[in-house]
Amino acid sequence: MKCIVAGHQAVTEAEFAELALGTPVELWLGVEGESDEERAARLDAARDILADPDYCNLPDDLVRLAARVVEEHPDLFNVVPLARPARRRAGRKGAAA
Numbered sequence: 631m632k633c634i635v636a637g638h639q640a641v642t643e644a645e646f647a648e649l650a651l652g653t654p655v656e657l658w659l660g661v662e663g664e665s666d667e668e669r670a671a672r673l674d675a676a677r678d679i680l681a682d683p684d685y686c687n688l689p690d691d692l693v694r695l696a697a698r699v700v701e702e703h704p705d706l707f708n709v710v711p712l713a714r715p716a717r718r719r720a721g722r723k724g725a726a727a
Contacts, residue, residue, distance in 0.1 A: 651691060653679060658692075 648654050657676055660669060679685050700707060 647695065650695060
């Protein structure tokens with residue numbers, strides 16, 4: 631099945647999100663290994679976009695997109711708590727009293 635947004639075909643999930651939001655996902659999430667200067671420039675660009683009247687609904691769009699992901703892929707959120715190691719009790723040999 632083809633995913634077409636605004637006349638463009640999205641092949642990957644990242645491309646779909648970029649086309650749906652109108653901005654690259656990396657702008658909001660950053661990229662691994664970015665420098666402090668790159669991060670500052672990215673955040674500055676993000677602030678400019680959020681100030682643009684054409685993007686005034688972007689936060690709401692992001693919430694709707696996140697809700698859709700949760701609804702369509704609940705398996706992504708099947709979190710299993712890890713077993714905690716047993717705590718040592720005070721009063722055992724070698725323990726400070």
